[in-house]
Amino acid sequence: MKKILIIDDDPSICKILGKFLQKSGYEVVTALSGKQALLLLKKQSFHLVVCDYNLGDINGLEVLSKINSLYPQTIVIFISGYGNIQTAVDLVKEGAFHFLTKPLYPDIILKTIEEALSQKKPEKEKSQSKPKQQVNQDKYVKGNSASAKKLFKHVALVAPTDYSVIIHGETGTGKEALARLIHEQSKRRSQNFVAIDCGSLSKELAASELFGHMKGAFTGALQDKKGAFEIADGGTIFLDEIGNLSYEVQMYLLRTLQEKSVRCIGEVKEKVVDVRVIAASNEDLYEKVRQKSFREDLYHRLNEFKLEVPSLCERIDDLPLLVNSFISQAEVQLDKKIKGLSVQVKELFYHYSWPGNIRELQNVIKRACLLTEDGAQIEADSLPLEITDFSEMNKSQQPVELKNVILEAQKNEIIRVLEKVNYNKTKAASLLKIDRKTLYNKLKEINL
Structure with missing residues (x-):
């Protein structure tokens, strides 16, 4: 029976994961701290170790170093609630098998463990393939269009500074990837980049996730927990969809930015933190300020x-x-060669309105590459119906310039939404996921 050591300062993770692995046929031992784990490792060996990277007393790299020196053949898988590409790269370079982000899904963790135990521990110099794929997936693809060049000119100017940045853009335009790029081009690139999806945080949990809590601070607080700001100390924190934070949490956030310190829930003392903040929203935050749903003082602090x-x-x-960038990523993931797009697919792509933006394009390419035979071109039958149906609906139109095609598609959608909301421009902008200023510019551009 294979023996697994689980190291995590969250007792619930140790308990739930431990029981699951025991039912899957493994012998399991748990440790609630790095020091406790090191004591266990001195007394006995394990086939595999599942280790949380942020343990509180010592970090995962120290644990990995000790395991490498004591038991070179022991396989190590790291888990963390805060995914960080650079951390994953560093750990895998040092011999870790994999880096998984929480929440943990039973089938994924079991498959990873089975795969790890079925092969030899990777050599340090040969262990770079997995994180490289992750880096490429999260990389913001630079472009040659006028709007892209303007964007990256601004990124190059602001990245080396410590300015707080607001990134505004439609859903799927790559705001988090852009935030990572800013971090990677900053003086803080060797420190943590912590991404928080504010849209998924409930009012009750937001303060705990951002600022941390002490054991016993509220029902369910079974142990001390570091908040995102403390974990990001020295680095960058990315607050995605910041407009979804409650007014109360916005107040706490403003104080943290003003005082450059955090106070965990249940703690009296404040801890000084040095964190750069990048916030993002697909809504116009200033419009939310006018609507009294976002604090004006916080907006100006961030902007x-x-x-x-x-x-x-x-x-x-x-x-x-x-397209070429996403095909290259899919080729590595699927271990196959794709000969680009057929002429028909290119035409379909140029005539489609892409409401989901770059994220939608990336998912379409991933799906098409999966359905395309090795060495073949991507054909129209591998595309989702929304793209082919969109083309069928517009087939009767005479060929026109590309720019006019896009404008016509946007015009039709704007008219449809305006009619739906009785020409209330504020509601229309909200449904279209753009701010009112952008809507007015679009109306002017299409002569409405």
């Missing part, structure tokens, strides 16, 4: 520099570059 991320339709000239 030291603002980046407007163009939609895919606004950077349509970059479509070939984006």
Whole structure:
């Protein structure tokens, strides 16, 4: 029977994961701290170790170093609630088998463990393939269009500074990837990049996730927990969809930015933190300020520099570059060669409106590559129906310039939404996931 050591300062993780692995046929031992784990490792050996990276007393790299020196053949898988590409790269370079982000899914963790135990521990110098795939997936693809060049000119200017940045753009335009790029080009690149999806945080949990809590601070607080700001100390924190935070949490966030310190829930003392903040929203935050749903003082504290991320339709000239990049990623993941797009698919792509922007394009390419035979071109039958149906609906139209096709598609959608909300422009902008200023500009552009 294979023996597994689980190291995590969260007792519930140790208990739940331990029981699951025992039912799967493994002998399991648990440790609630790095020091406790090191004591166990001195007394007995394990086939595999599942280790949380942020243990509180010592970090995962120290644990890995000790395991490498004591038991070179022991396989180590790291888990963490805060995914960080650079951390994953560093750990795998040092011999870790894999880096998984929480929440943990039973089938994924079991498959990873089975795969790890079925092969030899990777050599340090040969262990770079997995994180490289992750880095490429999260990389923001630069373009040659006018809007893309303007964006990256601004990124190059603001990245080396410590300015707080607001990134505004439609859903799927790559705001988090852009935030990572800013971090990687900053003086803080060797420190943590912590991404928080504010849209998924409930009012009750937001303060705990951002600022941490002490054991016993509230029902369910079974142990001390570091908040995202403390984990990101020295680095960058990315607050995605920041407009979804409650007014109360916005107040706590403002105080943290003003005082450059955090106070965990249940603790009296404050801890000084040095964190750069990058916030993102697909809504116009200033419009939310006017609607009294976002604090004006917090908005001005964050808005030291603002980046407007163009939609895919606004950077349509970059479509070939984006397609080639996503095909290259899929080729590595699927271990196959794809000979690009057929002429018909290219035509379909240029005539489609891409409401989901770059994320939608990436998912379409991933799906198409999976359905395409090794060594073949991507054909129309591998595309989702929304793209082919969109083309069928517009087939009767005479061929026109690409820019006019895009404008016509946008015009039709704007008219449809305006009619739906009785021409209330504020509601229309909200449904279209753009701010009112962008809507007015679009109306002017299409002569409405």
